[in-house]
Amino acid sequence: xxxxxxxxxxxxxxxxxxxxxxxxxxxxxxxxxxxxxxxxxxxxxxxxxxxxxxxxxxxxxxxxxxxxxxxxxxxxxxxxxxxxxxxxxxxxxxxxxxxxxxxxx
Numbered sequence: 001x002x003x004x005x006x007x008x009x010x011x012x013x014x015x016x017x018x019x020x021x022x023x024x025x026x027x028x029x030x031x032x033x034x035x036x037x038x039x040x041x042x043x044x045x046x047x048x049x050x051x052x053x054x055x056x057x058x059x060x061x062x063x064x065x066x067x068x069x070x071x072x073x074x075x076x077x078x079x080x081x082x083x084x085x086x087x088x089x090x091x092x093x094x095x096x097x098x099x100x101x102x103x104x105x
Contacts, residue, residue, distance in 0.1 A: 015069050016049040017082045019090050026091045033067045034059040043069070048094045052081050 014021050021027055021044065028050040033039030036059055056077050057066055066072050073079060085092070 014045045014049055015043050016045050016053070016072060016078070017085050019046065019085070019088070021046065022090045024091070026093055032062075032069075034062050037063045039063075039067075046090070046092075048085070048088075048092060049082075051094070052078065056081075 012021060013019060026047055027044055028047040029042040030045055030050045030053065031039040032041050032043065053062075053066075053072060056075065066075060073082065
């Protein structure tokens with residue numbers, strides 16, 4: 001099983017984008033299944049990655065189809081984001097990420 005870093009532990013890559021994680025405000029916790037639906041398991045990841053997940057997917061989509069790291073990485077929009085993000089430094093925070101709003105389809 002992969003080891004995920006916590007905000008106080010700089011070891012390990014981001015489970016979404018694979019870039020190194022650096023302790024501090026660039027990290028955030030993501031519930032694989034939203035708390036609203038009983039999710040308890042969290043993974044530490046870059047804040048920009050977490051924000052992008054919630055900008056692209058609704059909580060119902062996260063619950064029903066995107067509740068694993070593999071399924072998140074396979075989502076076409078998130079896959080394109082990960083490719084774009086690959087050249088950014090680990091502390092990168094995108095001020096235009098769209099906040100925590102969920103896009104409606």
